[in-house]
Amino acid sequence: MHSLLDKKKCIVQSALDLIQENGFHASPVSLVAKNAGVAAGTIYTYFENKEALIIGIYEYVVEEIKKYVSERDDPSLPFKDRFYTYWKNLTDFYELNPSIHGFYDQFIKSPFNSDEIQSKPNVWHDFACEFFESGIKQGKIKALNPIVLSILVNSNVNSIVRIKQNFKKKLSQNKMELDEISHLIWDGIKVD
Amino acid sequence: MHSLLDKKKCIVQSALDLIQENGFHASPVSLVAKNAGVAAGTIYTYFENKEALIIGIYEYVVEEIKKYVSERDDPSLPFKDRFYTYWKNLTDFYELNPSIHGFYDQFIKSPFNSDEIQSKPNVWHDFACEFFESGIKQGKIKALNPIVLSILVNSNVNSIVRIKQNFKKKLSQNKMELDEISHLIWDGIKVD
DNA sequence: ATTTTGTGATTGAACGTTCATTCAGTCATT
DNA sequence: AATGACTGAATGAACGTTCAATCACAAAAT
Numbered sequence: 001m002h003s004l005l006d007k008k009k010c011i012v013q014s015a016l017d018l019i020q021e022n023g024f025h026a027s028p029v030s031l032v033a034k035n036a037g038v039a040a041g042t043i044y045t046y047f048e049n050k051e052a053l054i055i056g057i058y059e060y061v062v063e064e065i066k067k068y069v070s071e072r073d074d075p076s077l078p079f080k081d082r083f084y085t086y087w088k089n090l091t092d093f094y095e096l097n098p099s100i101h102g103f104y105d106q107f108i109k110s111p112f113n114s115d116e117i118q119s120k121p122n123v124w125h126d127f128a129c130e131f132f133e134s135g136i137k138q139g140k141i142k143a144l145n146p147i148v149l150s151i152l153v154n155s156n157v158n159s160i161v162r163i164k165q166n167f168k169k170k171l172s173q174n175k176m177e178l179d180e181i182s183h184l185i186w187d188g189i190k191v192d
Numbered sequence: 193m194h195s196l197l198d199k200k201k202c203i204v205q206s207a208l209d210l211i212q213e214n215g216f217h218a219s220p221v222s223l224v225a226k227n228a229g230v231a232a233g234t235i236y237t238y239f240e241n242k243e244a245l246i247i248g249i250y251e252y253v254v255e256e257i258k259k260y261v262s263e264r265d266d267p268s269l270p271f272k273d274r275f276y277t278y279w280k281n282l283t284d285f286y287e288l289n290p291s292i293h294g295f296y297d298q299f300i301k302s303p304f305n306s307d308e309i310q311s312k313p314n315v316w317h318d319f320a321c322e323f324f325e326s327g328i329k330q331g332k333i334k335a336l337n338p339i340v341l342s343i344l345v346n347s348n349v350n351s352i353v354r355i356k357q358n359f360k361k362k363l364s365q366n367k368m369e370l371d372e373i374s375h376l377i378w379d380g381i382k383v384d
Numbered sequence: 385a386t387t388t389t390g391t392g393a394t395t396g397a398a399c400g401t402t403c404a405t406t407c408a409g410t411c412a413t414t
Numbered sequence: 415a416a417t418g419a420c421t422g423a424a425t426g427a428a429c430g431t432t433c434a435a436t437c438a439c440a441a442a443a444t
Contacts, residue, residue, distance in 0.1 A: 007393095023303040025217045028429060039395045041432075050430065102301075109297045111215040118358070144369050151355055152348075152373065159347040163340060166310075177336050181344065181380075188376030199419095220403055231421040233406075242404065 008046045010036040012057050020102030024054065024110065054112050061100050061107075066124035068093045073131070079140035080186070086131060087157060087182045094161040101161055128154065141189045149189065156185060200238045202228040204252050207245060212294030216246065216302065246304050253292050253299075258316035260285045265323070271332035272378070278323060279349060279374045286353040293353055320346065333381045341381065348377060 014036035018027040029050055033040040047053040072089045073082060094101040107113055128150035135141040141149075160178050206228035210219040221242055225232040239245040264281045265274060286293040299305055320342035327333040333341075352370050 021303075024215075026303065029431080030429075040430085041396070042394055044431070045393065105301045109294075109301060111213070111218065144372070147359075148355060148369055151351060155347065155351040156344075159343060163343055167339075177340055180336070184380030185376070188373075188380060221405080222403075225422095232404085233422065234420055236405070237419065 007036075007038065007042070011038065011043055011046060011053070012060050015053060015057055016061075016099045016103050019054075019057070019106065020099040023106065024112070029053075051112065054107070055117065057103060058107050058112075058117070061104055062122055062124040064097070064100065065090070065093060065104075066127050069124075070127050075134070079135045079138050080190070082131075083135065083141075083186055084182060087153070090154070090157045091161060094157070095164070098165070101158070105158060105162070125150070139191060142191055144189065153185065156181065199228075199230065199234070203230065203235055203238060203245070204249050207249055208253075208291045208295050211246075211249075211298065212291040215298065216304070221245075243304065246299070247309065249295060250299050250304075250309070253296055254314055254316040256289070256292065257282070257285060257296075258319050261316075262319050267326070271327045271330050272382070274323075275327065275333075275378055276374060279345070279377075282346070282349045283353060286349070287356070290357070293350070297350060297354070317342070331383060334383055336381065345377060348373065 011032065015027065015032045018032055018035060029043055030040050032053075033043055036043075043053065047056055069086060069089045072085060074085075075082070077085075129146045132141065132146040132149040132153075136143050136146065160181060164178060203224065207219065207224045210224055210227060221235055222232050224245075225235055228235075235245065239248055261278060261281045264277060266277075267274070269277075321338045324333065324338040324341040324345075328335050328338065352373060356370060
């Protein structure tokens with residue numbers, strides 16, 4: 001009962017790494033199996049087919065992001081502090097888990113992310129919406145649509161993490177400039 | 193000499209449409225050829241292989257974006273006006289050319305977008321950098337790294353266009369909120 | 385305590401399909 | 415007659431998926 005979940009997690013982790021590195025096309029099931037230390041057929045005891053595997057990874061990834069950010073959110077703090085903590089934690093999480101960041105970016109824009117998937121409940125999406133909704137209710141941020149707010153903030157964090165990775169070697173003094181962007185966004189959405 | 197370029201453009205356009213709809217994997221060369229009204233083999237007179245085709249599309253797309261935005265830029269106007277015009281034109285272009293928007297989004301995060309491609313000169317990227325550099329030189333915006341500025345602005349426009357498409361039917365009053373975001377960014381980068 | 389039986393995961397070779405790519409032959413233009 | 419684009423059937427490699435056989439292990443029977 002225990003090793004079964006471990007094996008499933010191994011498969012997901014192996015696929016995550018490969019997809020981040022090579023993309024969906026260049027990540028054959030046979031390689032995913034090899035890297036996970038199982039036979040190709042074994043994957044089909046856990047997932048109906050390759051598409052189900054990819055969607056399973058997405059669900060896992062969404063769960064992990066939500067867990068990391070929500071565990072570190074303290075609703076009793078002032079909303080401004082919570083916003084900066086949210087921003088920092090999401091950034092940290094992506095930097096600690098580059099394969100998740102890479103996968104998520106690819107998945108979101110891919111045809112795997114169908115209307116059906118998008119309309120399913122999504123713990124991370126829901127958490128982010130409620131987070132911004134609570135800021136609106138407290139009168140701390142403008143009454144924008146929380147869905148729009150969450151997409152805006154999340155995609156900016158996403159972009160910044162990607163920029164940091166690309167320029168890691170070339171320009172080190174950018175770090176400060178990039179952290180400025182969180183202030184820029186906060187100033188834009190806060191109620192004066 | 194004329195119909196040759198037309199045929200190449202047909203192939204690129206056909207691939208663009210298919211990739212936006214189905215992604216790289218589900219866009220076989222045979223289908224691209226069929227939609228372009230040529231035989232499969234013909235594609236190989238214009239492109240060495242499928243990867244070269246995809247990179248060729250990227251180069252075409254980058255050229256088109258640059259053309260649209262730069263043609264509508266008037267350097268003699270105040271920089272604030274130029275900024276809003278840039279924002280609007282990029283948004284308009286993506287909305288007028290959804291297949292380019294979809295392709296660009298997918299390509300940027302894909303393994304096709306190698307370090308080699310990223311380090312090659314890129315007319316659109318260069319234009320955007322020079323655009324923000326001129327704002328800095330005029331003392332109208334903060335002296336942030338122009339590369340960072342252009343990625344920030346472009347990825348926000350990208351996100352907003354995607355949000356608009358997703359919510360086109362569900363929420364029509366979002367339009368106003370989304371247009372607010374350009375002011376938010378401008379307020380963040382302008383020099384007071 | 386030992387053997388037998390049953391259950392369900394695991395394996396990896398084999399299968400059928402799909403796809404990128406080739407190329408001998410055809411067509412169009414000069 | 416010559417050149418070069420164009421065709422599309424043919425090729426072979428790669429891939430997702432299947433399945434008969436094997437294995438691991440626990441419950442039941444002796």
